[in-house]
Amino acid sequence: MTTLAELVSTAHRDFADHPAVLGEHGVTTFAGLGAQARSVAAALAGLGARPGDRVVLALDNRPEVLAVEHGIWLGGFVRVAVGTRPHAREIAGIAADCAATVVVCAAELAARLDGQRTCTPESLLRGGGAFREPPRSPDDLVALMYTSGSSGQPKGARVTSAAWVAMVTAMWAALPPIGPGDVVLHVAPMSHFGGSVGSAYTLAGAAALPLPRFDPESTWDTVRANGVTAIPLVPTILDRLVTASAPAPASLRAVVYGGAPIQPAAQRRARAVLGDVLYQFYGLSEALAPLTVLSAADHASPDPHRTASVGRPVDSVEVSVVDTPGEDGEIRVRGPQIMSGYWNGAETPADGWFATGDLGFLDEDGYLHLTGRRSELIVTGGFNVHPAEVENVLAELDAVAAVAVLGVPDERWGETVAAVVVVEDGYELSEMDIQRACAERLAGYKKPRRIVFADRLPLTSTGKIAKQPLRSWF
Structure with a gap:
């Protein structure tokens, strides 16, 4: 060989x-x-x-x-x-x-x-x-x-x-x-x-x-x-x-x-x-x-x-x-x-x-x-949510330059869906716009309940979105 x-x-x-x-x-x-x-x-x-x-x-x-x-x-x-x-x-x-x-x-x-x-x-x-x-x-x-x-x-x-x-x-x-x-x-x-x-x-x-x-x-x-x-x-x-x-x-x-x-x-x-x-x-x-x-x-x-x-x-x-x-x-x-x-x-x-x-x-x-990583799977109220599914919906919006979806602790549901969104230059985007887009494509429990807008997303040394630092934002 x-x-x-x-x-x-x-x-x-x-x-x-x-x-x-x-x-x-x-x-x-x-x-x-x-x-x-x-x-x-x-x-x-x-x-x-x-x-x-x-x-x-x-x-x-x-x-x-x-x-x-x-x-x-x-x-x-x-x-x-x-x-x-x-x-x-x-x-x-x-x-x-x-x-x-x-x-x-x-x-x-x-x-x-x-x-x-x-x-x-x-x-x-x-x-x-x-x-x-x-x-x-x-x-x-x-x-x-x-x-x-x-x-x-x-x-x-x-x-x-x-x-x-x-x-x-x-x-x-x-x-x-x-x-x-x-x-x-x-x-x-x-x-x-x-x-x-x-x-x-x-x-x-x-x-x-x-x-x-x-x-x-x-x-x-x-x-x-x-x-x-x-x-x-x-x-x-x-x-x-x-x-x-x-x-x-x-x-x-x-x-x-x-x-x-x-x-x-x-x-x-x-x-x-x-x-x-x-x-x-x-x-x-x-x-x-x-x-x-x-x-x-x-x-x-x-x-x-x-x-x-x-x-x-x-x-x-x-x-x-x-x-x-x-x-x-x-x-x-x-x-x-x-x-x-x-x-x-x-x-x-x-x-x-x-x-x-x-x-x-x-x-x-x-x-x-x-469909996702086992370690990133969000379990909210007993239902499984794959972050990629929500990210793909939001990425379809012209106003979205980048997005990361993750699970964050929630007293009522155990975990809830959260999104960090970077808005494309020259566009405006509100939480209502995001919720409306998700309501048209996703089950209710998959919609982000917490949304943060950011100038950019942190990346790992390999160019992947680093979600761990984002958890502290919530």
Whole structure:
């Protein structure tokens, strides 16, 4: 079985003369990327890292990210990518939890990571002497994928070489053919969903173009100027991008989104602007996307029931739903993309089935539908309310820019439905407008009884709406 390190070395060799990274200071070929990666591996070994040791990447989107990642994998180390959105205390906490040998970060962040050994990517690229690749196995640990920690402490999901290769292979099967000439634009954090999708592109010979900051207008300029063919995104960034866009550039062949649910209204807006290039991947930190795929052809379906799904399972993955009479069941998944367990925690069950914590159902055509998270289910007066159902209704209103629905304590009903609403610029919206819209589409017990208007919604480091901080607003 092919290992991740072998895929990395093969890409460096087979695409040697083709562009691997596009940056403000020029183009790095795959041969150059391979040389940089070996310098990184040697430098990490010089800092005391040994095969199996954890290396934390606290970097924004920048050209050096790929060299550091590839160096980690060639050296037999473990990638722990957290990005720069978490607070310095959270990054230090993750580094301590996994006993990281070093944190790779910018100098200004290093000054705030007390007690952690740090280095900059520039220092790693200068190298550290001779490098010899260690022997590899598909069972080797190659990454820890830390959960966002929106409730409770983040946990590190152990990802093996075999799981990462299975993820990449599933993406290759789901997406249009990838090769030299493709350019993947990184505007979503490379530390999370965007980087996973980007890995599939890089390992097939595509060039990566990282952007450190997201701005809708300048992003479209970058797409047109560089012939970008693919963009991995989370739904929040996708919606901001399409609402700022003129007609989509002809070069785009795949806009891949995932990492959080998408509201139907946002999905329709995206297709109206981008055309038939949308691909939705469903997955989790513990079970790498794509577990299911909603293809470009599925997005073009006239059936709103189909486009509301997250697609059908990929060939290597089994999906089951634990049915509860009268309710949606918990989704379980099994396949090679599932984690081997949590760092310092529970192993994956012996039967291989992982309980996702997501609720949903499989329709008669085999498409998976998500209805919410078990932990977010609102029980009001003995009735169950899925926040996504209420959010989708409110998102249909032109005046609603963003919305989050959650359950808050209530003396009479146990819990009651609450909504935090961001109003679109140039519009007015009242509580009465919201109640009227819900009365037309929802049962009475599902209507928000408490409503707060806000300028913006807090986001997690992965771009999801962070509902835990919103609870204090009530």
